[in-house]
Amino acid sequence: MLRPQFRAVRTGQRYLREDVDALVARVLATAERRADGTEITVDEVRNAAFMTPPLLVVGYSAEDVDSFLDEAERWLPGHRNIQSAVPATPLGPIGERVAPRFTPVRWREGYDVTEVDAFVDRVMATVNGRPVERPVTAGEIRTIQFSPVRMSEGYDVEEVDAFLDTAGEWLSGPR
Structure with missing residues (x-):
């Protein structure tokens, strides 16, 4: 599974990159069924919250991250289609x-x-x-x-x- 590419933005709605990277790593590990202790549940993905970086500090586009998380829910065990x-x-x-x-x-x-x-x-x-x-x-x-x-x-x-x-x-x- 490929790691998602998010737009890097300095203004507007954006998330702290470190927070997003940590959650994405857990999502990918779970979706790929790697038993390394980083598994994540659908509820954790739905309830994830990220810090906003300080003004003019580069973050990930909130829109890109939100779209990825919506799609990622479908890959995880316990998702109802x-x-x-x-x-x-x-x-x-x-x-x-x-x-x-x-x-x-x-x-x-x-x-x-x-x-x-x-x-x-x-x-x-x-x-x-x-x-x-x-x-x-x-x-x-x-x-x-x-x-x-x-x-x-x-x-x-x-x-x-x-x-x-x-x-x-x-x-x-x-x-």
Whole structure:
């Protein structure tokens, strides 16, 4: 596995290079399954925080590092991908469709958790025939737009979008 190359910047959002290098070394060791005592968990990657270098001291681009960490989560043991987030058989033990659990993201853009949860609750009530104040339509699923969040916890955009595709199929019925 190749070591990532981050842009070196003197201004703007940047991270202390030594902090980033130490975390990246642990991520690579874990992803490459090297048992050298430096293993890291997905939660540690998600909760990583870096110091900002003093003014005009070179650091790594925060955008580059954040993008790398988002991708790195997928390489680590314990990461759930969309296949595990949306059940292959979307029926629970009592015959109802089951709401997915989305991967929280912090280092890259995600969807607002509160908005997604509220909408998914309405979708699940609608598809499972439970009472809901405003049932969701297939048209609403096609046009819904969630607020983007960054640097605070949000839901993985790809997973939410994949769920919306599935929910749209549920509400559209067979073609």
